[in-house]
Amino acid sequence: MNLTIALARLLIFPGLLFAVPTAWFFLWVERKAVALMQQRIGPPFMQPFFDFIKLLGKTTPARSGVSGLLMKAWPLLAVSAAAGAVGLLPVLPLSGGFQGDLVLLLALMELPSICIIAAGFSSRSIFGEIGSAREAVLTVSYNVVFLLAVVSIAVSQHTFRLEALAQLPASPLRWLGVLAILVCLPAKLHINPFSLPNAEQEIYSGPMIEYAGPELAMWELSHGLEWVAAAGLVATLAVPHFAAGWIDSLLFVSLSFGIVLLLSVLAAATARLAIDTTARFYWRCALMFAGLAIASTLLMRLRA
Amino acid sequence: MNLWSRLMCSCRRRSPWIFHMNSGSCNGCDIELVASLTPRYDAEQLGVRLEGSPRHADILCITGPVTRNSVHAIETVYGQVCSPKAVVAIGSCPATTNVFIDSRVLDGPLNRHIPVDVFVPGCPPRPDAILQGIAKAAEILAERGSRPLVNEENQQ
Ligand code: SF4
Numbered sequence: 001m002n003l004t005i006a007l008a009r010l011l012i013f014p015g016l017l018f019a020v021p022t023a024w025f026f027l028w029v030e031r032k033a034v035a036l037m038q039q040r041i042g043p044p045f046m047q048p049f050f051d052f053i054k055l056l057g058k059t060t061p062a063r064s065g066v067s068g069l070l071m072k073a074w075p076l077l078a079v080s081a082a083a084g085a086v087g088l089l090p091v092l093p094l095s096g097g098f099q100g101d102l103v104l105l106l107a108l109m110e111l112p113s114i115c116i117i118a119a120g121f122s123s124r125s126i127f128g129e130i131g132s133a134r135e136a137v138l139t140v141s142y143n144v145v146f147l148l149a150v151v152s153i154a155v156s157q158h159t160f161r162l163e164a165l166a167q168l169p170a171s172p173l174r175w176l177g178v179l180a181i182l183v184c185l186p187a188k189l190h191i192n193p194f195s196l197p198n199a200e201q202e203i204y205s206g207p208m209i210e211y212a213g214p215e216l217a218m219w220e221l222s223h224g225l226e227w228v229a230a231a232g233l234v235a236t237l238a239v240p241h242f243a244a245g246w247i248d249s250l251l252f253v254s255l256s257f258g259i260v261l262l263l264s265v266l267a268a269a270t271a272r273l274a275i276d277t278t279a280r281f282y283w284r285c286a287l288m289f290a291g292l293a294i295a296s297t298l299l300m301r302l303r304a
Numbered sequence: 305m306n307l308w309s310r311l312m313c314s315c316r317r318r319s320p321w322i323f324h325m326n327s328g329s330c331n332g333c334d335i336e337l338v339a340s341l342t343p344r345y346d347a348e349q350l351g352v353r354l355e356g357s358p359r360h361a362d363i364l365c366i367t368g369p370v371t372r373n374s375v376h377a378i379e380t381v382y383g384q385v386c387s388p389k390a391v392v393a394i395g396s397c398p399a400t401t402n403v404f405i406d407s408r409v410l411d412g413p414l415n416r417h418i419p420v421d422v423f424v425p426g427c428p429p430r431p432d433a434i435l436q437g438i439a440k441a442a443e444i445l446a447e448r449g450s451r452p453l454v455n456e457e458n459q460q
Contacts, residue, residue: 041349057449209357
């Protein structure tokens with residue numbers, strides 16, 4: 001992959017130019033699905049865009065010193081990491097990619113969570129710190145399942161290259177992995193029932209509490225881009241790739257949309273869990289999926 | 305007005321995020337404010353979102369007759385909302401101190417402490433009226449945003 005193609009992927013498709021409107025669209029779907037579940041009409045189609053522009057026009061409180069600089073840096077870092085993750089997705093067939101880009105994708109998807117933790121601590125608000133602590137506990141819990149699932153898929157198919165993974169036929173272990181990833185996504189995206197770090201009612205939106213104006217807009221955007229990256233990763237692993245290019249892309253987009261819809265409906269139907277219940281849930285999930293994965297590997301070995 | 309500021313103006317009007325603050329209200333107005341966010345009245349159609357932190361909000365919704373204890377909190381929270389901002393006083397209490405008038409624990413009405421843009425009278429006001437007040441405040445906010453400097457002077 002040479003530099004021009006890499007830049008084009010990062011900035012145009014499926015990078016920023018494509019991903020930002022998609023992120024707004026997914027944010028709207030999230031809110032609209034909740035509204036429809038509650039028999040409301042819900043926000044207008046352009047609402048995330050209006051919110052974003054409005055936030056850009058607001059002032060931010062003056063902050064001085066290193067912590068002020070850091071508070072400016074975290075949201076930018078989160079947005080660039082999420083946009084980079086989207087840019088790596090193999091939406092177009094034959095889009096290239098390189099050996100090990102799956103690892104880079106995982107790292108980039110992890111960065112926004114780390115930025116949120118750091119942002120809460122650098123805001124020096126007690127609520128921000130509680131939110132960051134919760135986010136840290138949540139990250140440690142769901143990542144065991146998430147990383148195990150992705151790594152076991154990659155190892156079972158002998159490649160860490162997204163493009164190659166997308167083209168291989170699915171195995172039972174792969175479906176198990178996709179299921180495990182889906183279980184982790186609500187926590188990764190901080191939506192109900194795992195919206196602990198940004199709980200508005202209990203801890204005043206947690207790590208985001210001190211953010212205003214353009215910085216808050218960047219957080220919203222990074223949240224939307226995380227939606228795109230996460231839904232895209234699942235779609236990549238789940239969609240069988242055929243030869244015809246545009247059917248692939250269409251399937252990819254509609255499956256991502258389906259995942260967003262599914263998760264939003266789940267968010268609307270559930271209430272927030274406590275942090276200890278959440279941690280216990282994910283550790284149990286890890287045990288269960290690990291057991292199933294070992295069992296299916298053994299079965300495959302026996303059959304072979 | 306150029307294109308950008310017109311876009312900004314319209315976005316401000318369509319995305320009022322509110323922060324709700326209680327300054328010693330009897331809880332009647334608070335219930336009605338929450339009712340206006342419920343499925344029956346669906347404030348989200350107007351882009352309204354109830355925010356957890358005053359830093360995120362555009363419109364400060366204050367209920368209650370302003371007790372002495374809450375004055376300092378009101379001023380702090382008003383300072384924490386980033387400009388452009390607007391204030392909606394919900395109920396008759398913040399407008400006139402209502403039935404609690406002449407109480408010695410009060411330091412109301414609200415506009416003695418911070419500038420109020422919209423009063424929504426009623427004890428308590430109906431959710432429809434509260435929504436109308438918020439929509440009105442959003443319009444004021446949008447206009448104010450397009451000429452920030454003049455307005456800051458007016459407020460002081
Ligand atoms: S206006 Fe009426 S309902 Fe509202 S806080 Fe005052 S007394 Fe209670």
